Amino acid sequence: MNFFRRLFYGRYGGDKFNTFLCAVTIIVYFVFFFTGVKLVLIAAALLYAYVLMRMFSKNIPARQRELHWYMKKRQKVVNLFRGSRARAQDTTHKYFRCRKCGRTLRVPKGKGKINIKCPCGNTITKKT
Numbered sequence: 001m002n003f004f005r006r007l008f009y010g011r012y013g014g015d016k017f018n019t020f021l022c023a024v025t026i027i028v029y030f031v032f033f034f035t036g037v038k039l040v041l042i043a044a045a046l047l048y049a050y051v052l053m054r055m056f057s058k059n060i061p062a063r064q065r066e067l068h069w070y071m072k073k074r075q076k077v078v079n080l081f082r083g084s085r086a087r088a089q090d091t092t093h094k095y096f097r098c099r100k101c102g103r104t105l106r107v108p109k110g111k112g113k114i115n116i117k118c119p120c121g122n123t124i125t126k127k128t
């Protein structure tokens, strides 16, 4: 225990980005296992080297910047799927995205061609 404490003293350690990278590394290893392509193995080794570099890094601000970057990208992916099941089950409405502000607009289905006014002021014409 003391050995590990001394090993990680002043070093960055693990975070969510490293956990994600480890998962990706394992997946890449599996891809190598099934395909046998050596380039894939090299990619997995480089990924793992990056994980270790992050873990043992003493440049904590740089690692936190990477984590922040990852969390922002992750949130975008999470938002992409947020409410997608409810949208798929909703048979009485259609959903559009405002090109100006990115907001999701819900309008009733089967009304023909309509003008949809977004709260940001943008108007889009769509067939429902």
Ligand SMILES: [Zn+2]
Binding pocket: 098, 099, 100, 101, 102, 103, 118, 119, 120, 121, 122
């Ligand atoms: Zn808008």
